[in-house]
Amino acid sequence: MKKLSMKRPFVSGPKRSGSHPSKSGQAILETFGVIMLLCLILFGIVQYAMMLTATEIIQFGADSAVRARAVGLNAFMASKANVLATIPNAGERITPYAVSGLSQTTWENANDARSAFYSSTRSRSSTYVDDISNFPIYLGATSAAHADSILSYERSYFHGNNGPNEIAPPRFTFSGDMIRATVRQAYPLTMPLFRAFSDSDSIDVEQQAELAHHAELFLE
Numbered sequence: 366m367k368k369l370s371m372k373r374p375f376v377s378g379p380k381r382s383g384s385h386p387s388k389s390g391q392a393i394l395e396t397f398g399v400i401m402l403l404c405l406i407l408f409g410i411v412q413y414a415m416m417l418t419a420t421e422i423i424q425f426g427a428d429s430a431v432r433a434r435a436v437g438l439n440a441f442m443a444s445k446a447n448v449l450a451t452i453p454n455a456g457e458r459i460t461p462y463a464v465s466g467l468s469q470t471t472w473e474n475a476n477d478a479r480s481a482f483y484s485s486t487r488s489r490s491s492t493y494v495d496d497i498s499n500f501p502i503y504l505g506a507t508s509a510a511h512a513d514s515i516l517s518y519e520r521s522y523f524h525g526n527n528g529p530n531e532i533a534p535p536r537f538t539f540s541g542d543m544i545r546a547t548v549r550q551a552y553p554l555t556m557p558l559f560r561a562f563s564d565s566d567s568i569d570v571e572q573q574a575e576l577a578h579h580a581e582l583f584l585e
Contacts, residue, residue, distance in 0.1 A: 405558050412556040419454050419552045420570050423532075426451040427574035430535035431546035437580030440537060445504055445512060447535045447548060448521055454532060454550060455518035458496070520550070530567055544578040547571065 429450040433443035448455075499516045506512035513523045522534050529551055536547045549571035554563055 405561055408556045408558050409562055412554060412559055412562070415556070416552060416568060416570070419550070420572065422451055422454045423548050423550055423570050424572040424574070426532070427535065427546045427548040427572045430548065431537075431544060431574040431576050434537055434544050434546065435576040435578055435580065440535075441509075442504070443537070443546070444522075444534050445506065447546075448512075448516075448518075448523060448532075449500060449503065451532050451548070451550075452496070452518065454520065454552065456520045456530070458516075458518050459521075460514060460517035461499070539578065542577050542579075543575055545573055545575040547573045 426447040430443045430447040433446045434440070438446075496516060503512055503516045506515055509523045513521075517523060520528060520531050522531055530553045532550045533548065538545045538547070549569060551567040552570045553567045554565075
C-alpha cells in the first residue's frame with residue numbers, strides 16, 4: 366500500500382503596509398542632497414555676479430583716477446576721485462554718520478547700476494545729508510585727515526583702518542606720454558557656501574586704466 370503524504374498548508378505572514386522606514390529616510394537624504402547642490406550652484410552664480418560688479422566698480426575707480434592725473438591734478442586729488450568712484454565697494458559709511466543698510470548689500474540688491482550707485486551714496490532718510498552733497502566739499506579737502514572727516518567708509522584707505530578688504534589707493538606709472546592708474550581691492554566673499562569655491566575670505570580684484578598725459582593742454 367502506498368502511504369498518503371499530508372502536505373503542510375502554506376501560511377502567509379502578515380502583510381506590511383506602507384514603505385520601509387529605511388527607504389523613506391533615503392528619500393529625505395537624497396532630496397536634501399539635491400537641494401544643497403542647487404543652493405551651491407545658485408549661491409555660486411550670485412557670488413560670481415557680485416565679483417563682476419565689484420570689478421566694474423574698481424575699473425571705474427581706475428578710470429576716474431587716471432583721468433584726474435591726465436588733466437594735471439595731483440595724486441591726492443586723483444585719489445579722492447578714486448574714493449568717490451568706488452563707494453559701492455567701500456562698505457558702511459563711517460563719516461558723517463553710520464546708517465545701517467547703506468552697505469554692499471544695498472548695492473548688490475539694487476535693480477540696475479544707476480539705482481545701485483544712488484542707493485549706495487544716498488541716505489534713505491531725509492533727516493540726513495546726502496553723500497552727494499558732500500562730494501564738492503570732499504574734493505576740496507586739503508589733507509587725508511580733512512577728507513576723512515568729511516566723508517569716510519569702512520573700506521576707504523583714507524579711513525586708516527588698513528583692513529584686509531580696504532580699497533588700495535591708486536598707483537600711477539608713467540611711460541612716455543602715457544599715464545597708467547592701477548587700483549586693487551581684496552573683495553570679500555559674503556555668500557553662503559563660498560568655501561566650496563575658495564579657500565580665502567576674499568578675491569583680489571585689480572584693474573588698470575591708461576590715458577595720454579596731456580595736462581599741458583589744460584594748464585596753458
